[in-house]
Amino acid sequence: MKYCILIVDGAADWPIAERDNKTCLELARTPNMDTMATQSLIGMTKTVPDGMEASSACACMSILGYDPITYYRGRAGIEAKSMGIPLYDGEVFFRCNLVNIADGIMKSYSAGAITDNEAHAIMATLQSKLGSDEVQFYPGVSYRNIVKIKAHTETLGAICTPPHDISDQPTASYLPHNSGSQYLLDLMDKAKPILEKHPVNIERTKRGDLPATDIWLFWGSGQSPQMPPFKQQYGLNCAITSGVDLLKGLGKLSSMDILEIPGVKDDGSNDYQAQAAGGIKALDDHDMVIIHVEAPDEAGHEGDLDGKIEAIEKIDQLMVNQLLSYDKDELRVLIMPDHPTPVEIKTHRGDPVPFMIWDSGESNGANRFTEVQAQATGLMVESGYDMMSKLIAR
Numbered sequence: 290m291k292y293c294i295l296i297v298d299g300a301a302d303w304p305i306a307e308r309d310n311k312t313c314l315e316l317a318r319t320p321n322m323d324t325m326a327t328q329s330l331i332g333m334t335k336t337v338p339d340g341m342e343a344s345s346a347c348a349c350m351s352i353l354g355y356d357p358i359t360y361y362r363g364r365a366g367i368e369a370k371s372m373g374i375p376l377y378d379g380e381v382f383f384r385c386n387l388v389n390i391a392d393g394i395m396k397s398y399s400a401g402a403i404t405d406n407e408a409h410a411i412m413a414t415l416q417s418k419l420g421s422d423e424v425q426f427y428p429g430v431s432y433r434n435i436v437k438i439k440a441h442t443e444t445l446g447a448i449c450t451p452p453h454d455i456s457d458q459p460t461a462s463y464l465p466h467n468s469g470s471q472y473l474l475d476l477m478d479k480a481k482p483i484l485e486k487h488p489v490n491i492e493r494t495k496r497g498d499l500p501a502t503d504i505w506l507f508w509g510s511g512q513s514p515q516m517p518p519f520k521q522q523y524g525l526n527c528a529i530t531s532g533v534d535l536l537k538g539l540g541k542l543s544s545m546d547i548l549e550i551p552g553v554k555d556d557g558s559n560d561y562q563a564q565a566a567g568g569i570k571a572l573d574d575h576d577m578v579i580i581h582v583e584a585p586d587e588a589g590h591e592g593d594l595d596g597k598i599e600a601i602e603k604i605d606q607l608m609v610n611q612l613l614s615y616d617k618d619e620l621r622v623l624i625m626p627d628h629p630t631p632v633e634i635k636t637h638r639g640d641p642v643p644f645m646i647w648d649s650g651e652s653n654g655a656n657r658f659t660e661v662q663a664q665a666t667g668l669m670v671e672s673g674y675d676m677m678s679k680l681i682a683r
Contacts, residue, residue, distance in 0.1 A: 292525070292577040292680060293568065293612060294623045296352055296536075298345060299586025299630030300601055301642045301660060305594065313585070313594070313632070314643070314659045317601040321609040322624065322645070322658040329647040331655040332668025334676055336627055337639035344451075344508075344637060345535055345586070348627035353539055353579065354523060354677030355516055363510025364535065369435050370513050371538030374427055381442055383473070384508040385426065385434040387411060387484075387501035388452050395460050398452035398590065399432040401499030402556065407489045408432060411501055418483055424476065429534050430555055432501075436476070442511060443469035449507035453590045456635040465506060473506045480504045518544035523681060528571040530564055531581035532556075546575065555583045557600055565608035569615060580608070589630030597632060612647075621648040623680045624658065644670070646680055 304310040336348040338358050346364040347357040365382035376382065387408055389397040400408075405428075412428040420426055427435040438444060446469035455463050465473040481503060484490060490500035519527045522543075529540035530548040532555040540547050550567035552560025559582065568580040582604055588597035612622050625644035628637050643663030645655075655662040670676060 291572045291615075291620045292623075293572070293620060294352065294577070294579045294680070295604075295608065295612070295625075296349065296579065296581040297585055297601065297604055297624065297626050298581060298583050299589045299628060299637070300597070300626040301629035301640070302589070302597070303629070303631040303633055305632070308594075312660050313597045313601060315657070315661065317598045317605070319601065319605040319609075319658065321605045321613055323656065324613065325609065325622070325624070325645060325647040326655045326658045326662070328650070328652055329645045329655070329658075330651055330653055330668070331643065331645045331658065331663050332653075332666050332670060333641040333663050334625070334644050334670035334673045335639075335641045336673030338672075339639075341639070343628055343639035345627050346539075348673065349536060349539060349581070350514075351673030352625065352627055352676060353519070353543060354674055355543070356672070356674045360514045360516050362512050362514045364508040365435060366510035366513040367538035367542065368429065368433070368534040369427070369437070369510075369538070370541050371534035372427055372429060372435060374435060374437060376437070376513060379442060380437055380439045381445055382510045383436045383438065383444070383449075383506040385436040386452050386505045386507070387432045387434065388503050388505045389499040389501065390460055390503050393459050393461060395452055395455045395458055397499050398456060398505075399587075400501035401493070403432050403493075403501055405431055407493070408434065408501075410489050411484065411487055414483060414487060415480060415504070419476070419479055430532065433534065436504075436506060438472070441469075441472050444472050445469060445509045445511050447473055447509065449473070449509065451507050451636075452505045454636045456590070456592070477504055477506060514542055516542045520544065523677060525576035525681070526574075527577040527579065528568075528575045529579040529581065530568050530571075532559060532583050533581070536579075536581045540579075545579070546571070548578075556587045557584045557596060557603075559584050561603050561607035562611075565611045569611055572620075582608070585626070586630050589632050590635050592632050592635045594632045621646065621680060623676065625676070641669070644676060
């Protein structure tokens with residue numbers, strides 16, 4: 290038996306009043322997932338343990354079969370692992386978003402969806418002007434970057450808020466605060482004049498695009514998780530594909546093979562067809578492949594309802610159709626979001642999410658993959674990290 294997990298990041302949502310109180314999964318045209326639903330076990334599960342941050346780090350760690358309460362040690366450390374950045378005693382990582390703040394309002398947590406090349410140029414300049422033995426700047430994917438700080442572990446005591454949690458809100462009360470925050474605030478202040486004069490931002494402004502006005506530091510981590518290899522944990526050889534460092538980092542931490550597939554992106558420009566084809570091809574020499582698609586989550590953070598629906602429809606049309614074409618007697622598929630990203634609030638929630646396990650066998654009554662139908666089956670898996678065992682054991 291071969292296995293595929295398709296993570297439709299952030300696809301779950303709340304009912305949308307102006308669309309007849311339907312969610313994005315209900316509004317999207319998904320004929321392939323509809324076909325699967327009639328041949329699947331469908332229910333709900335909770336991927337974010339109570340009291341933990343409603344982040345993709347916790348939620349996707351659960352989907353990969355690892356209990357976040359046991360293994361989670363901070364998101365920045367996971368992303369740094371993907372980027373190959375070493376961490377030594379006395380050093381800490383922080384996520385460093387490039388953002389746009391105007392008149393004290395968080396206008397864009399992604400600096401207007403800044404490109405990789407633009408972000409890399411800005412991070413190189415920050416490293417040149419502010420980097421030292423104490424501080425180092427590392428470029429990641431688009432707005433998602435990393436800062437490593439040495440000899441200031443007190444910064445881990447700072448209370449920091451992810452910028453996507455405060456879209457269109459005043460930033461003053463959400464700046465890093467509490468013990469250890471002053472060092473972070475000073476670093477953020479030093480970056481402002483550098484960003485203001487940066488050629489990338491000058492060109493973005495000329496084009497009418499939002500410039501990266503600030504860096505925003507959060508998700509501090511003093512260590513990377515120590516996770517047992519997936520093969521040791523579940524007895525399967527696994528590969529993973531994603532457009533973001535977080536999932537690649539989780540894959541590396543669990544000794545999965547990382548698939549580098551051309552065209553895999555972190556937003557709606559993703560080559561869905563190529564990502565699915567590359568993932569399915571990996572099943573030739575792997576027992577399992579995990580395909581993570583970021584686009585629905587990015588649209589949710591932007592409050593882009595139509596964009597989120599479009600991303601779900603493309604996943605169905607260009608990815609799920611390929612899974613349906615695989616030999617049904619040889620493939621078992623788990624499709625699920627990691628967490629909801631309601632377009633109404635533009636950020637994550639830790640609410641339970643729907644799941645669907647397909648192998649053309651048992652069905653429990655649903656005919657669409659939606660939150661409403663998943664809840665109606667009455668099937669609830671209390672801990673999201675149990676989904677892996679449920680998929681394999683079925």
